[in-house]
Amino acid sequence: MNLKDELPLDHHLATVYRYGAGLCGLILLAFAGLGFADALSPLDTAGDTIAGMSTNIALSVISTVVGLALLAGAVIGGNFASVLNMTVGALFVLSGFAHIFVLDRSANILDFGMSNVIFSFVMGLVIATFGMYGRVSSKLSHDNPYWRRRHPEQAARERAKATGASRAALEQHRP
Template sequence: MKLRDELPVDHHLATVYRYGAGFCGLVLLLFAALGFADALSPFDTAGDTIAGMTTNVALSVISTVVGLALLVGAAIGGNVASTLNMTIGTLFVLSGFAHVFVLDRPANILDFGMTNVIFSFAMGLLIATFGMYGRVSSKLSHDNPYWRRRHPEQAAREREAAAAPAGPPEARALSAGKDTEDADRRRVLD
C-alpha cells in the first residue's frame, strides 16, 4: 500500500497540518533571522548564542530553507503539509541524535550545543506530531478518513447501516434484501 493511497483529500484535519507547518516554519525563520542579524561567519564555531542556542550562518541558512519549506507546505495544505511535517519532524529528531555524537568535536560544523540538540528533538517531535495528528493511532474514530481508508469493508457496512431506512427490524431486514425468521413467520400469518 502506498502512502498516497492512505490520504484523504479535503478533510478538516488539513487545518491542523497547515497551521502546524506554518507555526513551526515561522519559528525557524525567526531563529534564522536572528542568526543572520548577528552576522557570524558561515562555519564559525565560536559559540555565539541566539535565543539561548549557538548558531552560525550555515545553521541560519538551513533554518531558512526548512522554515520556507514548512511555509510552502502550509500554503499548499492538506496531505502535502501532513507528509512534509512528518518528514521534516523525523529529520529534526535524527539531526538531534547525530549532533549528540559530534558535540565538542571538529565535525560540529553547525556549532550545535546541548540546547540546540534539545531544541532539535523538541521541534522535531512537535512538527511530526502536527503531521501525524489524526493519522496515527490505534483508536481512530470511525468517522476519521484514515480509519475508513484502512478498514474499507467495515466502513462500507457502517455507511449501509446509516443509510438504511428507520423502522421496525423486519422492515429494515426486508429493505436490505435479507429475510429473517420473524419476517417469514409474519408473512405466513398474513
Template sequence: MKLQDELPTDHKLATVYRLGAAVCGGILLLFGSLGFADQLSFFNTTGAKVAGLSTNGLLSLISVLVGALLVAGAVVGGNVASTLNMTVGALFLLSGFVHIFILDRPANFLDFGMSNVIFSFVMGLVILTFGMYGRVTGGLPHDNPYWRRRHPEKAAREEARRSLAPLASADRVTGDGKRPSGPRG
C-alpha cells in the same frame, strides 16, 4: 501500496497540519533571520548565540530554508503539509541524535550545543505530532477520513447500515402506528 494511496484529499484535519507547519516554519524563519542579522560567519564554531542557541551562518541558512519549506507546506496544506511535517519532524529528531554524538568534536560544523540538541528534539516532536495528528493511531474513530480510506469495505458496510437504520425502525411500526412492545428476532 504508497503512503499517498491511503490519504483522503479533503478533510477537516488539514487545518491542524497547516497550523503546525506555519507555526514551526515561522519559528525557524525567525531564528535563521536573527542569525543573519548578527552577520555570523558561515562556518564559525566559536559559540555565537542567537535566542539562547549556538549558531553560525550555515545553521541560519538551513533554518531559513527548512522554515520556508514548512511555510510553503502550510500554504499548500492537506496531505502535503501532513507528510512534510512528518518528514521534517523525523529529520529534526535524527539531527538531535547525530549532534549528541558530535558535540565538542571537529565534525560539529553547525556549532550545535546541548541547547540546540534539546531544541532539535522538542521541535522534531512538535512538528512530527502535528504531521501525525489524526492520521496515525490504532484507535482512529470510524468517521476519521484516514480510517475510512484504509478500510473501505468496513466503511461501506457502516454507511449502508446507517442508511438502512431509518428503514429498519420504520418496519417495526405496526399497522396501527404503534411500536411492538417486545424484542423482535
C-alpha cells in the same frame, strides 16, 4: 494507494497540518533571521548564541530553507503538509542524534551545543506530532479517512447502513 484520495480537501485534519507547519516554519524563520542579523561568519564555531542556542550562517541558511519548506506545506495543506511535517520532524530528531556525537569535535560545523540538540529533539517531536495528528492512533473516529482506509469492510457496512437509512427516510416522507 494515492495519498491525495485519502483525506478530503475540506477535512478538519487539514487545518491542524497547515497550522502546525506554519507555526513551526515561522519559529525556524525567526531563529534564522536572528542568526543572520548577528552577521556571523558561515562556519564560525566561536560559540555565539541566539535565543540560548549557538548558531552560524550555515545553520541560519538551513533553518531558512526548512522554515520556507514548512510554510509551503502550510500553503499547500492536506496530506502534503502531513507527510512533510512527519518527514521534517523525523529529520530533526535524527539531526539531534547525529549532533550529539559531534559535540565538542571539529566535525561540528553547525556549532551545535546541547541546547541545540534539545531544541532539535523537541522541535522534531512537535512537527512530527502535527503531521501524525489524526493519522496514528488506536482510537480514530469512524468518520476519519485513515480509519476508513484501514477498515474497508466495516466502513462499507456503515456507509451502506447510512445510505439505506437515508433512503428509507426519504421514502417515508413521500406523499
